[in-house]
Structure formats: C-alpha cells, structure tokens
Amino acid sequence: MPAKKRPLLERMARARKLKRIRTERKVTKSRHEGIRVLRNISAIRRFRQEAKGKAVTRLGFGKEENRAFEHVAGLMRKSGLSVRTDAFGNLYGRLEGKSSKVVMVGSHLDSVRRGGAFDGVYGVTAALEALNNIKATGNPAHPIDLVVWRCEESARFNKAMLGSNAALGKLTAEDLIRTDANGVTLRKALEQNGLTYKPGQQLINPQNVLLYIEPHVEQGDILARAKRKRIGIVTRIAGPERYELTFKSHSAHSGATPMGRRHRKDANVAASKATVKTRNLALRANHISRILGPTVSQAVHKGPIVGTVTQMRTVQGSLNTIPGMVRTTLDVRALSTHQRGKLAKRIITGVRKAALKEGVSLDVKELSRSPPVSMSAKNVTLLERVCRENGIVHRKMPSGAGHDASNLQKAGIPSAMFFVPSEGGFAHNPHERTHIKDLGAGVVLLTKFLHGVAKVSPVN
Structure with missing residues (x-):
C-alpha cells in the first residue's frame, strides 16, 4: 500500500519505531x-x-x-x-x-x-x-x-x-x-x-x-x-579569591588555665567561629541575591556566591595546650567580581571582629585572585x-x-x-x-x- 494511503495511526507507529531503533x-x-x-x-x-x-x-x-x-x-x-x-x-x-x-x-x-x-x-x-x-x-x-x-x-x-x-x-x-x-x-x-x-x-x-x-x-x-x-x-x-588567615594569641596549659575569655585566648575558638561566620555571611549573600534578583547588567552573571574555610591547621598546639596560633585558608567565589569582592570584605571584617572578642589577633594574606x-x-x-x-x-x-x-x-x-x-x-x-x-x-x-x-x- 502506498505510504499516502496508509492509515495515519499506522504511519505514526512506524515513525516512532524507526526513531526508537x-x-x-x-x-x-x-x-x-x-x-x-x-x-x-x-x-x-x-x-x-x-x-x-x-x-x-x-x-x-x-x-x-x-x-x-x-x-x-x-x-x-x-x-x-x-x-x-x-x-x-x-x-x-x-x-x-x-x-x-x-x-x-x-x-x-x-x-x-x-x-x-x-x-x-x-x-x-x-x-x-x-x-x-x-x-x-x-x-x-x-x-x-x-x-x-x-x-x-x-x-x-x-x-x-x-x-x-x-x-x-x-x-x-x-x-x-x-x-x-x-x-x-x-x-x-x-x-x-x-x-x-x-x-x-x-x-x-x-x-x-x-x-x-x-x-x-x-x-x-x-x-x-x-x-x-x-x-x-x-x-x-x-573566579576564586583566596586568603590565608592566621589567628594569633598565646599558648597556655589546657588543664591549668581556667575557662573563660579572661584567662584563655584560644586561637582555635576564634578560627572555629570564623568558619561559622563565613558560612552565615555567604548564605546571607545568596539569600539577598535571590530576593533582589540580578540587574540588567548583571543578568549574565547570575549564579551562586560561595565562601568556604577550606583548611584549618594548628601551628602552636599539642595534646595538652590551648592553641596559640591557627592558620586557615579562605576561598570566596562568584560569577561577578563585584559580588565576590563585597562578600570577601564582609567575611574578613566579620572574622576580625569575632577574633577580637576572643582576644585573638588576625593576620590576613591574599594568596590569589582570578576574574x-x-x-x-x-x-x-x-x-x-x-x-x-x-x-x-x-x-x-x-x-x-x-x-x-x-x-x-x-x-x-x-x-x-x-x-x-x-x-x-x-x-x-x-x-x-x-x-x-x-x-x-x-x-x-x-x-x-x-x-x-x-x-x-x-x-x-
């Protein structure tokens, strides 16, 4: 039977079969x-x-x-x-x-x-x-x-x-x-x-x-x-923006030093709070970005904004020592240089304040940045x-x-x-x-x- 005279459903079924093959x-x-x-x-x-x-x-x-x-x-x-x-x-x-x-x-x-x-x-x-x-x-x-x-x-x-x-x-x-x-x-x-x-x-x-x-x-x-x-x-x-953060205080005996900020200047506590602060500020940046939405000029750059403490190492510390120095690395990324820079600045400012509350100083060293x-x-x-x-x-x-x-x-x-x-x-x-x-x-x-x-x- 010529193709034109075949029933429509039969032709459709045959086409589906050929496509499947x-x-x-x-x-x-x-x-x-x-x-x-x-x-x-x-x-x-x-x-x-x-x-x-x-x-x-x-x-x-x-x-x-x-x-x-x-x-x-x-x-x-x-x-x-x-x-x-x-x-x-x-x-x-x-x-x-x-x-x-x-x-x-x-x-x-x-x-x-x-x-x-x-x-x-x-x-x-x-x-x-x-x-x-x-x-x-x-x-x-x-x-x-x-x-x-x-x-x-x-x-x-x-x-x-x-x-x-x-x-x-x-x-x-x-x-x-x-x-x-x-x-x-x-x-x-x-x-x-x-x-x-x-x-x-x-x-x-x-x-x-x-x-x-x-x-x-x-x-x-x-x-x-x-x-x-x-x-x-x-x-x-x-593009990533990366920093090395060094938290400095003075070491002390973990058993002989009473609890409380008046006695302890724990670099590890400051670094741990910095990790949480980084996460919270990055979450907030994403939340604000979703609410406001991208501007016309930023539409092509729409995407996630992330901040992460990627490494944490105790430089001065031992099994029975309150750490006197802790070194971490910070990785901030976004599809917009402007958004990334704003988040990095907020994180470093927030981390510095958190460290000072613990009586710990903070040194910041930029490792690299790429657009x-x-x-x-x-x-x-x-x-x-x-x-x-x-x-x-x-x-x-x-x-x-x-x-x-x-x-x-x-x-x-x-x-x-x-x-x-x-x-x-x-x-x-x-x-x-x-x-x-x-x-x-x-x-x-x-x-x-x-x-x-x-x-x-x-x-x-």
Whole structure:
C-alpha cells in the first residue's frame, strides 16, 4: 500500500519505531565508548599514593603524576598521535592536519589529596576516545592537539592551573618559589623532573589556536538532580579569591588555665567561629541575591556566591595546650567580581571582629585572585546545536569551580567546556562516579563537535 494511503495511526507507529531503533543504536554506540573510557580511567587510577581503597592522591610533579603521564603518552602513541612535551612538562598528542591553526582539547591528571578517579581524567580519556573516532572516519583539515596540563590542582603549591598558566607565559618568578608542605619549591620540582621553564616563557601562541574545548565531570549535583539532563554546557566560570588567615594569641596549659575569655585566648575558638561566620555571611549573600534578583547588567552573571574555610591547621598546639596560633585558608567565589569582592570584605571584617572578642589577633594574606570568565558564545551555541542534532538532553549552566578553559579564554583563545554528571554530586572525593551512558554521551558530543570545527573530510 502506498505510504499516502496508509492509515495515519499506522504511519505514526512506524515513525516512532524507526526513531526508537535509531535512538537505541546511538545509545548502544555511546555505551561502548563509555565502557572504553571507564577502562582507561580505571587504568590511570592505579597511579596514586594510596595502596588500596577508592581515594586518589596524585599531586602535581609527583612520581604518581609522572607515571600517569607516561601511561597516557603510551596511549597517544598507540592511537597514532605524534607526542611531545613542553618546557613545563605539559603533554601534547597531535592528530595531524594541513592547516596552521590548531584545535585544542584537554584536561589534567593530577588530583587533590584523597580525591577521586574521574576529576580531570575523564576529560583526557574522553578526548582520546574522540580522536580515535575521528581518525577512523576521516582526516581533519585543522590539526587536533590533545593537551594534558600539569599541576592543575592547587593541592601542592597553593595555586591552581599552573600548567596552562605556564604555557601562556603567565607564571612569574614569585610563582616559581612557591613551596609545598615539605618546603620544595616549584622551581625545584621542575628541576627534579628535568624541566627548565623560565618565568614568562610562552609555550603556546594563541594566534595559532583556533579554539579550545575541555570536557569534565561536574563538580556539583545540578546535573545529578536534574531529570534526564546528561550534559551541562558551561557559559561562565567563577573566579576564586583566596586568603590565608592566621589567628594569633598565646599558648597556655589546657588543664591549668581556667575557662573563660579572661584567662584563655584560644586561637582555635576564634578560627572555629570564623568558619561559622563565613558560612552565615555567604548564605546571607545568596539569600539577598535571590530576593533582589540580578540587574540588567548583571543578568549574565547570575549564579551562586560561595565562601568556604577550606583548611584549618594548628601551628602552636599539642595534646595538652590551648592553641596559640591557627592558620586557615579562605576561598570566596562568584560569577561577578563585584559580588565576590563585597562578600570577601564582609567575611574578613566579620572574622576580625569575632577574633577580637576572643582576644585573638588576625593576620590576613591574599594568596590569589582570578576574574570570572565567560566562555565563547559561538562555541556555546555550537555545542547546543550538536546536542540537539544528536538527541543529547542538555542545559546551559555556570561553573563554580575553576578550569584551564578560563585561562585559555582570557588569553584570547575561543574556549568551550561541558560537564557530564557526577552521581551524587561527589567531587574532590573518593566516591566520584559517572554512569557509563553519561561518559559515552560526552564522547559523542565531543566527537561531533571536533568533527565540525576541525573540518574532517572522509577517508578516501
């Protein structure tokens, strides 16, 4: 019977069946890609300080990060990529093309202390899988570089994204004398790895880069809580403002000193009150922001405002001593520099008052600050289009965490970023986990995106 004469319901049922078959084929393919990515993540997870358990400690320029880099370099060579490292130790695997303009995709392999297996590593393994897909189907006009950044986390040297900063010539002589917990400077760590980076040395020319894209697991629970949302397309990355707060008084015997402020000047009590004060002021800032709503000029910056005491260490204290010195670190973030600055000022003022009530002095040292950065609007639109064309359910969202993509965008390289869900919202946590179908969906999106921007032509 001709199609036009078939009953309407029969034609609709047939269309639904064909759509379901096509969807099932896509899901099956993305599942296979997700399985391969998960295998690579599991293999890289072996390179850590811990002998057992789920936790991963892989600090920048440590032997564990070195071994992970060697492993990934081997995977790159196995995939037929040309491999090199730069003067800071960043790793590049290139799928060759004829154009002088390079497309870059990347992430990192280092971790925080006792973190998880997916942070950063997913971006590297998803990119490797995407490049394998492209290599099997065609030849890119633009070369595609898979870049693995060194020391993205601030866990060792108290400054994040060192690898991308170095590549863009943004590291200073002061950065190279930053020390880790054992007193080893960044310069010494570089020398121990046979690297000779000089302050301000530029390792990437932004004029030669067409664009940069970074896949990553979400470091929160927005996608995990959303119904059917498998991809988060990042529109803006928050900038952190970080401080070291040192609470000083005088130590005393914990048994012989009577209770009460007249007798005790407890730096630990002051630091603890500062932690609560920070949380309350950040909650209040979010509450006010929700009530007032963004102004027209701030609408693009709408998002969370956060303040966190991230570390607390007793410098002078023992089992039977009232602490005389406690050192904490403060991390304030927002999508608006103005909002972030206001909150940081309120927190420091409030913390100082709380410390004085306990008879404790406060020293404040600014560690770093970075501006919030908007991703390339053109790349955001392109990612949305690829998602729609491939039936990938998605949403646009900001990133509260910092990423290398912000450094490249600031350097004038049009950059993009997307998230896959982290089940339970775990991040910087041994329980990080992402479902295989979501790992695969990210690979599909990345492959299609790179296929378009690198102008891949079919194999003859």
